[in-house]
Amino acid sequence: MAVDTVHVPLEVYRFQPGTDPAPSFRRYELDLAPHTPVLSALLRIRAETDPTLSLRYSCRSAICGSCAMRINAKSRLACETPVGPEIERHGRIVVEPMANQPVVRDLVVDQSPFWRDYRSIEPHLKLDPYHPMPEGKPNPMTPAEVARFHDTPRCISCAACYSACPAVAADPAFPGPMALAKLYRFVVDPRDAAHQDRLVRIQTEGLWLCLRCHLCTEACPKDVRPSERIRDLKEMAIAAQGATERGSRHAVAFAENLRGAGLLNETKLVRQTFGVLGTLPQLPHGIKIWRKKPEVAHRPRPIEGREELEQIYRALGPEGGR
Numbered sequence: 587m588a589v590d591t592v593h594v595p596l597e598v599y600r601f602q603p604g605t606d607p608a609p610s611f612r613r614y615e616l617d618l619a620p621h622t623p624v625l626s627a628l629l630r631i632r633a634e635t636d637p638t639l640s641l642r643y644s645c646r647s648a649i650c651g652s653c654a655m656r657i658n659a660k661s662r663l664a665c666e667t668p669v670g671p672e673i674e675r676h677g678r679i680v681v682e683p684m685a686n687q688p689v690v691r692d693l694v695v696d697q698s699p700f701w702r703d704y705r706s707i708e709p710h711l712k713l714d715p716y717h718p719m720p721e722g723k724p725n726p727m728t729p730a731e732v733a734r735f736h737d738t739p740r741c742i743s744c745a746a747c748y749s750a751c752p753a754v755a756a757d758p759a760f761p762g763p764m765a766l767a768k769l770y771r772f773v774v775d776p777r778d779a780a781h782q783d784r785l786v787r788i789q790t791e792g793l794w795l796c797l798r799c800h801l802c803t804e805a806c807p808k809d810v811r812p813s814e815r816i817r818d819l820k821e822m823a824i825a826a827q828g829a830t831e832r833g834s835r836h837a838v839a840f841a842e843n844l845r846g847a848g849l850l851n852e853t854k855l856v857r858q859t860f861g862v863l864g865t866l867p868q869l870p871h872g873i874k875i876w877r878k879k880p881e882v883a884h885r886p887r888p889i890e891g892r893e894e895l896e897q898i899y900r901a902l903g904p905e906g907g908r
């Protein structure tokens with residue numbers, strides 16, 4: 587039986603730094619079965635039309651993580667993205683290299699920043715030398731303790747989350763979603779002697795730079811849900827240390843502040859986040875905002891339906907809203 591095909595216009599990012607004056611897109615047209623993965627389409631282009639196209643892949647089975655790229659603006663694995671739904675939704679397929687990492691050539695990026703940030707969290711067990719594991723029991727964890735890892739061990743280090751993350755793009759101090767999801771895995775590991783130190787350290791090493799946009803969770807092909815593990819780390823950090831860092835102070839103040847009237851009291855929030863002295867450098871900026879919008883200096887009046895908000899906070903428990 588003949589398989590139906592769809593017409594697939596592909597626009598593929600091409601760039602050879604040092605040779606090409608600027609990146610460009612080259613258009614290719616193929617007729618393919620709808621279930622054909624984008625990776626197979628690119629390999630066919632390379633085999634039949636353009637042998638100069640550079641890309642990275644290995645397993646072709648969503649295992650190795652090598653083929654991550656941006657397909658119609660979403661970071662994902664090319665080997666498990668079929669062309670049919672993309673054409674249905676967008677009418678064409680635009681393929682670009684992953685973001686937040688410099689392009690080596692075409693769809694191949696230099697992953698050094700990704701691996702540097704991963705190494706920064708020291709992703710290995712630090713066993714307590716004074717309490718070695720009992721002999722013959724290399725893994726003394728209970729099933730309940732293993733369950734606390736959630737799905738973090740499923741990560742294949744494809745860097746799709748890193749590519750999708752606006753906090754990585756905005757601030758090099760943010761180690762990225764994968765690194766933090768892996769850090770979480772060691773923080774909840776009862777065998778790790780450094781889990782408390784890790785938690786304290788990460789508070790000043792980027793944890794609070796996460797924007798909570800959840801794009802990493804949307805991009806992850808293995809459902810690791812990095813943004814949820816980052817949220818867990820934040821809650822654990824506050825439980826262990828209290829709101830002692832600017833980021834944690836902001837999170838706690840934001841939740842409390844909103845709970846008051848159902849609207850943010852911006853002036854108070856800045857003071858609670860930065861402290862009285864820390865607020866002084868913010869004053870010129872604050873005055874600029876106040877000139878355009880004087881009402882920001884007023885205490886907000888409670889909104890209608892604030893009781894419903896209170897119910898939500900109560901249902902969320904002590905960590906509600908952070």
Ligand code: FES
Pocket residue numbers: 643644645646647648649650651652653654663664665666
């Ligand atoms: S080629 Fe291995 S994950 Fe796609």
